[in-house]
Amino acid sequence: MKRNKAVIAGIGQTEFSKNSGRSELQLSCEAIKLALDDAGLAPSDVDGFSTFTIDNNEDVDIIRSMGIETLRFSSRTPHGGGGSMATIAHGMAAVESGLCNTFVCLRAMNERSEARFGIAHMAPNSNNKGSGSGFLEWSMPFGAATPAAWTGIQAQRYMARYGLTNADFAPISVLQRKNAATNPLAWYYQKPITIEDHQSSRWIVEPVFRLLDCCQESDGGVALVITTEERARDLRQKPALIAHATQSIPFDTETVTNFYHKDLTVFDSGVQCAKEL
Amino acid sequence: MTTNVKATIPANVPATMPRPQPLPGRDSAFFWDGAARGELMGQRCAACKLFRHPPRPMCPNCQSVEREEVRLSGRGTIHAFIHPVHPMIPMFDYPLTCVLVDLEEGIRIFSNLYECEKEDVRIGMPVEVFFVPTAGDKQVPVFRPARDAKAGSKGARS
């Protein structure tokens, strides 16, 4: 039986800014519209949808705003940004199984001007654990309230084991920002950083992360359109074939951290994904 | 502007608000109730005797829901540590040290380390539990260098 291969047929992104000046719902709709325009499809073609559990937009509001007729399948992947690739796995599964024809992967957020992760939010809601905040019960009362703190303690063990200092992380930030600086929609478009910039930026979490180890906090939205290879033949762009996609939620992991894994220097989610792919 | 950034970090910033109180769930209430009494509590499977943390209703080893709440020794060693610098949260004293502690019973817990200079914190350092107050008249377990293990630590706060 010929497998109906999934492809990425369109990409849409808004500008990335420190204050978008519009709602997260609007960013969602704009990103999806741009992705559909890129593919040569209409909102009425969309019948599948995935975003993250940590996303403030309701499926029903997006449908209502965009004129989507019906969703046959929608899903949410846990782990915030760490689960972003899993939305592609869900889209692949949906279109290859025949459940959906046109699947949208979305992420849109006013992460800088509204729901900023870099600010310490000190009121975890134990009744709201399905949104990925359950682990805060165990770190919040001890002053660890940002992704840099949660991931930093794991990285400290790694640094100690391999004899690394923060300077060893500098080339990673420099390379990532060199790549990002080629995107005209990026806040730091044409503004790469140097090793010296990295090393003179202030500490966020000693002895692990400086300011320039941390990702940009941005407002913005991105959407992908996933459909079948066959359907994409008639569309606007040359499609990108999805060779494979997967996700991993290993035993005893948490939304951001693996505090309770035997060996903190190994990232089990990454190991599992690598095995699968 | 980027020179001498270290000097812009104040050396000692005391808390101006009480530490946030824990918000227990139904499966974890025994742990925080224990802390409020000044006891470090752990959860152990009644069937296979495996300790687990954070608490959960079912044993991942044998799927039993029968469990025991056990008072732990409060002794362990540092598995990893950090000093969060920014943002400074008004409910905590800075400098602040966050630690993962491997407890004697074989479970790991996230907490703070006190009575130890920043420069003296080491992986593997033996520590012991004590308790500090939070908002709402609760307490949380924190750690200090084990009294019988190491000289050179000096009293900071308790």
Ligand SMILES: [Zn+2]
């Ligand atoms: Zn058991």
